[in-house]
Amino acid sequence: MLGGLEANEHEAFLGHLGGCADCQAEVAELTPVVRAIAAVRGRRRRRQRSEGRPPWSEDGLRTEPDDGGRELE
Numbered sequence: 492m493l494g495g496l497e498a499n500e501h502e503a504f505l506g507h508l509g510g511c512a513d514c515q516a517e518v519a520e521l522t523p524v525v526r527a528i529a530a531v532r533g534r535r536r537r538r539q540r541s542e543g544r545p546p547w548s549e550d551g552l553r554t555e556p557d558d559g560g561r562e563l564e
């Protein structure tokens with residue numbers, strides 16, 4: 492897949508792509524899928540970075556009884 496290529500492999504592939512109609516057709520088919528995957532991954536990474544914790548722990552904090560404060564007293 493395009494996202495899995497090393498940088499130099501990617502450049503070599505792009506060079507080959509310029510003269511290969513088969514690969515151009517393949518890339519035209521794959522590009523929307525690759526973009527969708529990258530968008531989902533980017534969204535997850537941004538969400539974790541901004542919140543500092545995975546989404547499920549947020550739900551856990553919300554539903555747990557508020558007795559965590561006892562340890563602080």
Ligand SMILES: [Zn+2]
Binds near residue numbers: 507
């Ligand atoms: Zn080709």
